[in-house]
Structures are given as structure tokens and as C-alpha cells.
Amino acid sequence: MAKKFIILKFGGTSLKTAELREKVAQKIINTFESGYQPVVVVSAIGRKGDPYATDTLLNFAYEVNRDLPPREADLLMACGEIISGVIMVNTLAKMGYKAKLFTGAQAGIITDDNFTSASILKVKADKILKAVDEGFIPVVCGFQGVTEDGEVTTLGRGGSDTTAAALGVALKAEFIDIYTDVEGIKTADPRIVEDAKTLEVVTYNEISQLAHEGAKVIHPRAVEIAMQKNIPLRIKSTLTDGEGTLVTSHAEVYGEVIEVIRDRIITGIAHIPGVTQIKILREDTPEIVNLAQKVFKGLALAEISVDFINISPEGLAFTVKGEVTEKAVDVLENMGFTPRIRRNCAKIAAVGAGMTGVPGVMAKIVEALTREQIEILQSTDSYTTIWVLVDGENMEKAVRAIHKAFKLNE
Template sequence: MKFIVQKFGGTSLVNDETRRMAAKKVIEAKNKGYLPVVVVSAIGRMGDPYATDTLLKLACDGNWELSPRESDLLMSCGEVISGVVMAATIQKEGHPAVFLTGLQAGIITDNNHNDARILKVNPENIIKHARDGKIIVVAGFQGATENGEITTLGRGGSDTTAAALGVALDAEWVDIYTDVEGIMTADPRIVSDARLLEVVTYNEICQLAHEGAKVIHPRAVEIAMQKDIPLRIKSTFSSAPGTLVTSRGEAYKGSIDITRDRTITGITYISDITQFRIPMDGCGDTAGLQRRMFEALALAGISIDFINVHPDVVIFTVKNSVAAKAAQILENMGLRPSILPDCAKVAAVGAGMTGVPGVMARIVGALADEKVQILQSSDSYTTIWVLVKKKDMEKSIRALHRQFGPGEKDIERR
């Protein structure tokens, strides 16, 4: 059985016209001999009647606080409504279809309401309906525990659903349909000459997603990578080929070595973050204090990022929204952090930078030419991060995009 999984986001399902365009993609795949399994998000975005955020606002307008269990039940309704309507749309086009909730599709999760992890997928019900000649529509973003409690998978969970089903069904590929034509070398709202990437590796897209690119959830990529299921990021509203996400070997089969093909794949960013610098001079048991500090922040549920630990100073970032809470915790410990709000983390991502000298020099040079101060930096094999003031963020993104020309060949070293 040649399964493919097709996931459609909320903007692809917002009205009759867009749903018919999505249904056309599904029927085209069926006519080519594939067995489509369609994963749907809730219809539309905040403000649309059946969007997840709209449903939550409806319940919480009276300043009530839903329990995680009840909020999961409420949030799961958006995908159920969307899935039933999508199945009906496909049926109107003359093709039998059936809708399944996450539980009916065999998606079993842990007990972590609002951000559950998929433990396993039992695809027997999907396979049965496929054998009966039906197109299967599955509610994204949701599953159920072993004892039948409804759970949701966190933001971007429909991508995760699609990847998990792709692995469970040994699908030919997973298509992620959205309102853009694929992965771009940078945010086109900031970089006017950003280009579409035809092929990226799993590792590259994971880094891009973790560092702010919102086209696909990184957890979905990690799941697909386990079984080397190709992902394709495509637009519901065009016939453009989109971006193929696959393994390094497949991505560059038949081309020159990746390290001579492109150094940087894309530039992305995360804004609205605050930098903390905590002096350690004169603190006595520095290691013990650092441990207590990080434990206190963790107990308060504060996620920290961009962490540099030195004998005389500790530097990290948090979201602007929790900066005041973090500052209070540190001050209660007798620490006096230096706090810089409204920063942005700009990342240059590319598997081709591994082992290549001079990449950081080019980053520093490009930003220096624009008189951008680097507040902090870090790197891995595939990513270099710099922290800048938010007012310099867009200028930094454009400068790095010009410097590396992501997506074009970068054979000459400077």
C-alpha cells in the first residue's frame, strides 16, 4: 500500500474555496495511485470562529482558568470540526472519505496534557478504511492516553501528527501544505530577495525551526528523520514544487560536496528576548551558587537560552515576558544581574559550515560594516548565533543574507 500523508494548516481550510483547493491536492494524489491520509489543523487563526485560540478565548473570557485536562478537551474540538468539514468536502467531490479523531487513528500519547508526546501509533483503523477505498482525514494536534483521556500535542502539533503517521504507515513522503511555497533563505518580509530553498537536510530544517522559522515544527522533523521519511513543504494555493526535506546523502546526491555547495542555508531569528549578565566575583562558592541559581529558575518554570558560564560571569537570555520574574528570583538570592531587554537572537544555519574556516569572521565583518554590536555569540556544527539589540535585528538579517547569499553556490572562500 503506497500511503502518503498530506497535512493542511488552518489557512488552507479557512473557507469553502480554500478547502476545495486542498481537496484537489488530495484527489490528485489518489488519482496517481497513492493512498492519501489527510491531517488537518483547526480552521483559520485567532478571530476565526473555530480556531483553537478563539475557542480558548471563549472559555476564558470570564478570567476562569481551565484545568489542563479540560483545556485539552476544548482545544481538540477545533480539529474535529475541521476534519468533519474536510471529509465532507472530499465527499462532495465524488470520493468516499472518513474522518478519524486522534484516538480513532491510533495515536497514543503520554499523560502530559497540553504538550503530550506520542508514544506509539496503531494504524490498523487507518489501514482498514484505506482497504475499503476511503480517503482518511485525521484530526491533527491530538491523541489519547492508554486509558482514553484526550490530549493535545502543543503548538505545531498537527505537523507532529503528520510525521508520526508517516512513520507508522511507512509513507512514501509527508506533504506539509501551508500558505507559503516552501522554506525561504530568510523571512521575505525582512529580506526582499529571499529565495526558495529546493532541498534542505533534516538537521538544517530542525535548526531553522528551533531558531524561529515557523514553517514546520522541529519535533515533526525529528520524527520523520528516524525512518528517513521525506518531507515536502508546499503551498496549497500553487503548483510550485516546494522544499524537499531529506537526509544529507539524498539531499546532495549527484551534486558537489555540500561543504563546497553552500555554506549557509538560511538566516532566521527570535525576537523579544532579554539578556541577563550575573557577576560571580566575590561570591565564594561560585559553582554552588551557579547550581542554585539555575535550579531556582527551573523550579519557577523559566526556560533559559543562549547560556555562557564563566568563572566570573554567567550570561543567558529569557523571553521578555518572564524577565521580571527571573530578575526577582535572582535578586532574592542576593544577586545583582545586569539586564538588557528587547534583544534578538539571529542565527545563520547551514550544514556546509562544518569544518569551514572563516565563517565567524565573515559574520563579524558583515555586522561591523553595519555598525551592529554583537552582545553575545555561540555556535554548533551547523549554526552560529549572535545576540543583537532588537532595533538592529532586521539590519543584521539583511547583512548576513547579503554576505552569504544562502541558497547559491559559495565555492570561493574569502
């Protein structure tokens, strides 16, 4: 009889203390005893400042020299998950269950050679399947991989989520469960909106968009991988036994009839603080032709990523991350432009598959922000998302206003 796999991924905050690790082990055991085959993915223990967290290990090396080569950085960063995995295997052993640890390489996570931000090329899960046949619960070090010629790599931010999704696809898992320190995906950041509601179910596209726009519950790359094979994701809390949030296909959330989606126009609101708005106006550069092409090509050559782009006959408006503002200004001025800068802005995204084809959504957002006397610096939209840019000091008020306008707490 074929095994029914469930991937269980636990983040660093879920593994920080012995008490938490025993809660994690019990969730793994409960999955095993319910007839499913768990495959566990672990992150490094704790967060920045904790003894075995990835940032702590890196800072130890940076004390010697900040210019740590990427290859060696990956070797060092891989240590955190190995420590975490050994402790989890030992915790399960103490509770009477056989477990076996696999590094990313041993788990068959094959990547390219883009050190510190590698992409998974394929998964060879033979060793995991063999361990399962021998009665072990596999525990896999998240965030890690290996090149075809044996070089250790790491997968960049959110890499353990990506590991879990890739294993879920490779093993044709029933579910990929992502355990965090929150109950599930909220309609907005609960630190800003006190009555933010936990969503029972969202689509892959919605959560991927929310994640891209600042929601930190899961990495968007993991969602995209799971979506390829339509494997449901569940976002759950390590601390409770709640159902959390189910992430699945559009049809399973809304049904096949398009009218069904109209009772949930907006699913959630995400935000990104600390961005800088840059404007290049035609009136400041009347003699320059192909304005947009030259601006964006120059910034690309300087490896500066731009976002929130509006192009009009009057000129350009876009945003960059706050920390690269000075570099962007230098590049633009050296090219002969006169950039107009507005620092400390915030990008707010209202996301919902239900807004497609529904009139008046933008009008409602504008009305909500106008009521609170919040100026919209830029706006744009797609089929499932509306973005607005506001001054950073208005970010929290804006999030609350939009949340209230669409009654997301009900």
C-alpha cells in the same frame, strides 16, 4: 499490492475559506488519482479570531474563568480539528470521493497524560488501514491523541505537524507533505529579506535547527520523528503547484563526499525577537562559589527556561523569554545575585550543514555586522549553527546583512 501512502497535512490558513478547502480537496484527489493513497491531516480552521480557531474556542472558556483545567482544555481544543475534519470529508464527498473522519483517538494516536502538551507513545493505525481497504480517503484530526485509558489529549504547539509525521512513520509513507501558505522554506523571513530564496532541498538537521530558532514553517518535533525512519518531508504551498522544499537526509542533499557541501556554507537564517539578556558577573558576587550551578538551578526550580548560555571566569550571560524577565529577576535577586538586564534583544541563527570544518564563517558574520555598525552582545556556535545576540532594533538589519554576506539570494 502494498499501498504507497502519502501524508498530506493542511494548516488552518489553508482551510479558512470554502475556496481554499476546494483547492485542498483537489490536491488530495490529484494524489489519489496519481496512484498514491492519501492520508489527510487537518488543523482547526483559521487562526486566532476566526470562529472555529483553537484560540477562539479557548477565549470563549476564558470569559468564564481563566483557570481552565488542562484536561478540560484539551477536550475543548480538540473541537476545532473535528469541525475542520467534518467539513473536509463533506467537501471531498461533494467532489465525488469517499472519505472518512478519524479523531486522534480513532486514528490510534496514543499519548502520555501530559494534558495540553502530550507526547506520542505509539500509533495503532488499524482503523485507518481498514478504511483504506474499504476505499475511503482517511481524514485525521491533527493535534489530538488519547491516553491508554481513554483521556483526550492535545500535542501542543505544532501538534498537527507531529500527527502527520507520526502517521507517516507508522504507515511507512513515501512522503509527508506539509501544506502552508508559503512556497516552501526560505533562506530568511521574506517579510525582512525581500529577495529571500526558496530552498529546493535541506537536511533534516538544518530545518530542525531553523525551526527551533524561530522559522515557523514546520515544528521541529515533526522533523525529528520523520528523520527516525528517513521519510522525506515536502513543504509546499496550498495556493500553487510548485515543488516546494524537500527535507531529507544529509547524504541525499550533499552526497557522500564532504567537499561537495562547501558551495553552500549557510542554508538559511532564523531569528527570535523579544528576548532578554541577563548577566551575573563575578565582580558583583565575589563571595559566591559554584556560581553557574546556583544560578541555573534556582531558575530551573522556578520553571524558567534559559537559552544562549555563555560561561566564563568573569561570570555568566544568558537569555530568557521577554515575558518572564520580571520573574527571573525576582528569583535571582532573592538568591542574593545582582543581575544586569538588557531587554528587547534578538537572537539570530545562521544555519548550515556546510559550515562544518570550514574556517572563517564567524569572521564573515562579524565583518557583515560590523560594517552595519551592529554590536554583537553574545555569540556561540556549533557544528551547524552560529548564533549572535543583538539589540532588537538591529534585528532586521542584522538578518539582511548576514543574508547578503553569504549571497543567499543567488
